[in-house]
Amino acid sequence: MEPIKIKTTVLTADALAKAMAEMQSIFSQLTPSEYKDALTIQSGDDSDRSAQKLFSDPGGNDSVSSDQNLTTTTTLACPSHPTTDEPTTSETKPGQNNYHILPHPVPVSKSEPRTVKIGTLNNIPIYHYFSHAEQFLASQEYATPFGKRFLLDEPDSLLPSDDPSDRVFHPPPHSEEWWPGPGNANRDFRFKKYFKIRKSGLGGLGAFATVDIEMGRVILLERPLLLTTHGRVEDDVLAMRQEGKGIYRSLDGGGEVGWVIRVKDRNCFDLGGGIGFFGIASRFNHACRGAANVNYKYDHHRKVMVMTARRDIEAGTELFIDYGAGSSACLYAMYGFVCRCGGGCRRLTRRDLEAMGAGLKELVKWGLASEKELAW
Ligand SMILES: C[S@@+](CC[C@H](N)C(=O)[O-])C[C@H]1O[C@@H](n2cnc3c(N)ncnc32)[C@H](O)[C@@H]1O
Incomplete structure (x- = not known):
């Protein structure tokens, strides 16, 4: 492009x-x-x-x-x-x-x-x-x-072709039983042994360590629900199978009229050549200025999001990533929320x-x- x-x-x-x-x-x-x-x-x-x-x-x-x-x-x-x-x-x-x-x-x-x-x-x-x-x-x-x-x-470098079906990654079957969403936000959901998704003090859901995690530990490997661009997201979400669409819609901002774009704005990861959505990684809240305790990097080759502990983390601590905006104003400009991370x-x-x-x-x-x- x-x-x-x-x-x-x-x-x-x-x-x-x-x-x-x-x-x-x-x-x-x-x-x-x-x-x-x-x-x-x-x-x-x-x-x-x-x-x-x-x-x-x-x-x-x-x-x-x-x-x-x-x-x-x-x-x-x-x-x-x-x-x-x-x-x-x-x-x-x-x-x-x-x-x-x-x-x-x-x-x-x-x-x-x-x-x-x-x-x-x-x-x-x-x-x-x-x-x-x-x-x-x-x-x-x-x-x-x-x-x-x-x-x-x-640039469209990430996208394999113009066919939306090539860009949609179908997640494994899921059910309300174990997938975190607004309807079951009070339940705890565990991913591998390192963390669970539950209500956060920041409002909405967040990820919390369930065990002590040492620095450098890979805590999540996740395939995207969808790789797309800001301009194509509506077509691509509509082209997703019911399960993937359900998970996308269950993310923060989903549910009501305008959910496709609202979910995009609040949850998309800029993968450097496209944007990506993740059912689990998108539940991590943001912290500023080095207060984030988890690093994330998208592995383009394997098409997987890799999350790693940035430092030693005690069990019970909320896990934060840095959304990469650089300032409160940029954060607000990019995602439309006022940061309360306290970092x-x-x-x-x-x-x-x-x-x-x-x-x-x-x-x-x-x-x-x-x-x-x-x-x-
Ligand atoms: C990618 S989602 C993170 C998970 C979300 N809390 C949930 O319930 O699914 C991004 C949204 O979480 C909230 N959020 C994340 N970090 C925050 C922070 N530091 N301060 C306030 N709200 C935050 C904002 O509402 C933002 O739009």
């Missing part, structure tokens, strides 16, 4: 990986006090105070609940933003997110006109995706201030949300998003 061309920028998997690595390295160099500085919201006028209230956490935790976020952000005003078409090369300062909103949002390709680049965050492209916009906006639970956003670079992540700032809103305004101006999406 040709590299995706956007104005003067050519996005390749390598470029994206490099940008992500740079961003990760910037964040990993921050001292605790720089993080603290980044958390400070200047108090001043009323809107600042309301922002401070919005982001203060009564539990003393570092993050805010998504409920607070979704119901109160309507009071925030959008500032003006740079209006250059060119990607900016300004230096990223520790603790500060550099947003650049394109004045003319660009559809990414002719075959995917609903995917639009709207700007960059710390030099990483941010995209807005429109499929099923009406359905997901109808769901208060799912609506994020900025709709659906993700970072995208998905020292930087909370979303008022400026983050303002910048996201400014990007959405540009989309509305160019007829690429509806006014309805602005109402947050």
Whole structure:
């Protein structure tokens, strides 16, 4: 597949990986006090105070609940933003997110006109995706201030052919008896001897060690339910057999109208050339900044997700992976949730949300998003 061309920028998997690595390295160099500085919201006028209230956490935790976020952000005003078409090369300062909103949002390709680049965050492209916009906006639970956003670079290199049946991996037969899902979330499900899936303090399900696990131990090998791309996911999910479709639908976000895309946004793994879904691996929650205790890597050759203990882990501990977003704002932009991992992540700032809103305004101006999406 040709590299995706956007104005003067050519996005390749390598470029994206490099940008992500740079961003990760910037964040990993921050001292605790720089993080603290980044958390400070200047108090001043009323809107600042309301922002401070919005982001203060009564539990003393570092993050805010998504409920607070979704119901109160309507009071925030959008500032003006740079209006250059060119990607900016300004230096990223520790603790500060550099947003650049394109004045003319660009559809990414002719075959995917609903995917639009709207700007960059710390030099990483941010995209807005429109499929099923009406359905997901109808769901208060799912609506994020900025709709659906993700970072995208998905050459088709992973996909063996255009035939969806070649890309669908049928899982072994399963039943509600042993497959974790919303209907039986209170039960414990064991996978091999290392962990089980049960309710997590973060809400929803999570994976928990059932025994002490030593560093380096492989705790999960899992074949994907499905390998696909953001653009093909709907066709491919519908082409799955009933069992696989059932597992896909039982993942976080499944069930109601718009489930295919909602499940995709919350559960897909970027496999570097496509996206993948896993019935078990997709139950692992995220932790920031080295707090993750499990590594994961997709083995393209064997077509299997490999999860490994990153350090010694005590029985009973929740198992976390790092979703790889690099910051709370990126995490929010990519997956639409506000992190509550408590792993020292930087909370979303008022400026983050303002910048996201400014990007959405540009989309509305160019007829690429509806006014309805602005109402947050
Ligand atoms: C891939 S799923 C993980 C499993 C999910 N908890 C479940 O019940 O199936 C991703 C979703 O889990 C939740 N989640 C994961 N990590 C989180 C975190 N650090 N803070 C808050 N929510 C988190 C978010 O709702 C996110 O959309």
